[in-house]
Amino acid sequence: xxxxxxxxxxxxxxxxxxxxxxxxxxxxxxxxxxxxxxxxxxxxxxxxxxxxxxxxxxxxxxxxxxxxxxxxxxxxxxxxxxxxxxxxxxxxxxxxxxxxxxxxxxxxxxxxxxxxxxxxxxxxxxxxxxxxxxxxxxxxxxxxxxxxxxxxxxxxxxxxxxxxxxxxxxxxxxxxxxxxxxxxxxxxxxxxxxxxxxxxxxxxxxxxxxxxxxxxxxxxxxxxxxxxxxxxxxxxxxxxxxxxxxxxxxxxxxxxxxxxxxxxxxxxxxxxxxxxxxxxxxxxxxxxxxxxxxxxxxxxxxxxxxxxxxxxxxxxxxxxxxxxxxxxxxxxxxxxxxx
Amino acid sequence: xxxxxxxxxxxxxxxxxxxxxxxxxxxxxxxxxxxxxxxxxxxxxxxxxxxxxxxxxxxxxxxxxxxxxxxxxxxxxxxxxxxxxxxxxxxxxxxxxxxxxxxxxxxxxxxxxxxxxxxxxxxxxxxxxxxxxxxxxxxxxxxxxxxxxxxxxxxxxxxxxxxxxxxxxxxxxxxxxxxxxxxxxxxxxxxxxxxxxxxxxxxxxxxxxxxxxxxxxxxxxxxxxxxxxxxxxxxxxx
Numbered sequence: 001x002x003x004x005x006x007x008x009x010x011x012x013x014x015x016x017x018x019x020x021x022x023x024x025x026x027x028x029x030x031x032x033x034x035x036x037x038x039x040x041x042x043x044x045x046x047x048x049x050x051x052x053x054x055x056x057x058x059x060x061x062x063x064x065x066x067x068x069x070x071x072x073x074x075x076x077x078x079x080x081x082x083x084x085x086x087x088x089x090x091x092x093x094x095x096x097x098x099x100x101x102x103x104x105x106x107x108x109x110x111x112x113x114x115x116x117x118x119x120x121x122x123x124x125x126x127x128x129x130x131x132x133x134x135x136x137x138x139x140x141x142x143x144x145x146x147x148x149x150x151x152x153x154x155x156x157x158x159x160x161x162x163x164x165x166x167x168x169x170x171x172x173x174x175x176x177x178x179x180x181x182x183x184x185x186x187x188x189x190x191x192x193x194x195x196x197x198x199x200x201x202x203x204x205x206x207x208x209x210x211x212x213x214x215x216x217x218x219x220x221x222x223x224x225x226x227x228x229x230x231x232x233x234x235x236x237x238x239x240x241x242x243x244x245x246x247x248x249x250x251x252x253x254x255x256x257x258x259x260x261x262x263x264x265x266x267x268x269x270x271x272x273x274x275x276x277x278x279x280x281x282x283x284x285x286x287x288x289x290x291x292x293x294x295x296x297x298x299x300x301x302x303x304x305x306x307x308x309x310x311x312x313x314x315x316x317x318x319x320x321x322x323x324x325x326x327x328x329x330x331x332x333x334x335x336x337x338x339x
Numbered sequence: 340x341x342x343x344x345x346x347x348x349x350x351x352x353x354x355x356x357x358x359x360x361x362x363x364x365x366x367x368x369x370x371x372x373x374x375x376x377x378x379x380x381x382x383x384x385x386x387x388x389x390x391x392x393x394x395x396x397x398x399x400x401x402x403x404x405x406x407x408x409x410x411x412x413x414x415x416x417x418x419x420x421x422x423x424x425x426x427x428x429x430x431x432x433x434x435x436x437x438x439x440x441x442x443x444x445x446x447x448x449x450x451x452x453x454x455x456x457x458x459x460x461x462x463x464x465x466x467x468x469x470x471x472x473x474x475x476x477x478x479x480x481x482x483x484x485x486x487x488x489x490x491x492x493x494x495x496x497x498x499x500x501x502x503x504x505x506x507x508x509x510x511x512x513x514x515x516x517x518x519x520x521x522x523x524x525x526x527x528x529x530x531x532x533x534x535x536x537x538x539x540x541x542x543x544x545x546x547x548x549x550x551x552x553x554x555x556x557x558x559x560x561x562x563x564x565x566x567x568x569x570x571x572x573x574x575x576x577x
Contacts, residue, residue, distance in 0.1 A: 010448045010451075013452060014448070014451050014452050014455045015455070017452045017453075017455050017456045017459070018455035018456060018458055018459040018462075019459055020456065020459065021455065021456035021457065021458065021459025021460040021462075021463070022459035022460055022462050022463030022464075022466075023459075023463070024460075024463070025460060025463040025464055025467060026463040026466060026467070029463075029466070029467040029470070029471075047424075050395075050399050050400060050428075051427070051428060051430075051431045052431070052460050053395065054396070054400055054428055054431040054432055054435060055431045055434055055435040055453065055456065055457065055460075056435070056457055057391055057395065057396055057435065058431075058432060058434075058435025058436055058438055059435065059438045060387075060388045060391060060392075061439070062438050062439065062441070063384070063388070064384070064388060067384055081373075083374065084370075084373050084374055084376075084377040085377065087374050087375075087377045087378045087381065088377040088378065088380055088381035088384075089381060090378070090381065091377070091378045091379070091380070091381025091382040091384075091385065092381040092382070092384050092385040093385070094381075094382075094385070095381070095382050095384075095385025095386055095389065096385045096388075096389055099385070099386070099389040099393070100389070103389075103393050114410060118410070118412070118413070121412075121418065122412050122413055122414075125412060139413050139414055140413065142413070143413035221343065226342075226343075226346045229346070229350065230346060230349065230350045230353070231382065232386075233350055233354075234349070234350030234351070234353050234354045235353060235354065235357055235378065235379075235382060236379070236382045236383070236386065237354075238353075238354035238355075238357045238358055238561075239357050239358075239361060239375060239378070239379040239382075240379070241358075241554055241557065241558055242357065242358040242361035242362060242558055243361055243379070244551065244554050245362075245551065245554040245555040245557070245558040246361055246362065246364060246365070247551055248548070248550075248551025248552050248554055248555040249365060249555065251547060251548050251551050252548060252551075252552065255544070255548055264534065265533060265534055265537045266537070268534050268537045268538050268541065269537040269538070269540055269541035269544070270541060271538075271541065272537070272538045272539075272540075272541025272542045272544075272545065273541040273542065273544045273545035273548070274545070275542075275545070276541070276542050276545030276546055276549070277545045277548060277549055280545075280549050297499075298538070298542055299542055299546075301499050301502055301503055301506075302502065302503075302506050302535060302538050302539065302542075303538065303539045303542040303543070304503070305480070305502070305503040305504070305506035305507045305510070305535075306506055306507075306510045306535050306536055306538065306539035307539055307543075308476060308480055308507055309506070309507045309508075309509075309510035309511045309514070310510065310514075310536075310539070311473070311476070312473060312476065312477065312511065313511065313514045315469050315472070315473040316469075316473075318465055318469060319465070319466060319469040321465075322461075322462040322463075322465035322466050322469070323462065323466065325458050325459070325461070325462040325465075326458075326459050326462030326463055326466070328455070
């Protein structure tokens, strides 16, 4: 193949795609809104943006594969630190497994809720079509009976003794609403009028929303949900907080070195830091009544102005870098064959 | 003890052990710390892709593309008809799968095509981000130097605004290396930006220390209150 044997052509293709990657968002930004609207891009912008995200999302497997390969090899050949690698893999697969199970359960609940919602939605549709154009009312009656029976059996899956008091109240409310809907004349009569259908649709929507609340509440007590809570709240959050808190100790130790006053500038830095810290705690108010206000002023006026200047400088540098990156000026070595 | 309480207790116990393992790094790096560090990375590495798939790929791309989000009325008519344009997402999917060419020596350059594309997108987004974020900030930075509140001259606000604008200009000037400074006024006033920068850094340092210490206090409270109580419950003292 010509392309495969021509490094220059490859470099050109890479540069071309780098440019094409940015052209959409750049054009969307610089073109007047009326033009964007007239060519129909505005209404499809979200879907198009999603397409760009999909390209990046495809790299997810790459990351996972690399982690599994690097640590899996260590475990299989029992190389140094293989136990840690095993912990990493257990964490990785455990998370994927538990989250998948929780997600599948949530999808099932969502499907069940949608089925119950359909009773009201279908009644509304028939009403909108003024009954005659739609399917016969008996189809709605049959469907409603079937779904209400199913919902009734699903809410009885867990014995009453295992329900919390809040869940018991929800269940009683839902059972009453289902019975009311079942007793509605619509489920037995065929000659139904528009007003009765509207009332039925309204009550069916109420049943669906109560059913949704009840099912969500039941999901919180499942083993999968508890495993997820254990993993997320018991391990991930705790480990994350501990990691950040650990840095707090090191920052406090670094403060000892940084706050040694040797020059006027370091004295200014120390004073600003001390005011900010004291202004945030109640002890600061004991030293000087206006400490919180002084802190606020320091943050809002000199700190904010200096930080804004830093951000503007960094922003201009970032802009230059972005332009160079987009036009492949920055990344010539990337698009060329050099290693 | 009911099932829910058991789960909460085990969650607290393991959370406490994990926290102590991380804090053991303060003594020196050790196997206990490294084990939990790896576990943390593993969980984080699993959470990331799952969240992307569950919250983005499935509901926005795969579900509508595969027609799983389609619902039918009992009479067989669709609530919302199938949108065939979702099939167009197969194009970015196929293009994105070029990332995997990185494992082939012969076709590795194709992975560079998709990496370059992503860099181009990031570049364009950064350009847009600069203009939509920085320009309003520039405009709002130039505050009125003489402030009247309800028709009365406000000395405090006027001084604050003046200090704000002067600080901004001096710090910007400090970072100006592009054209000749020595001898010029711009060069002479440049050192004035330094002390103002130091005040800014000091304020940042103070805020960071306070934020981190707040986390540390929360962790210590968790160990002293919750974890010790959970251990007590476990050994029958609670």
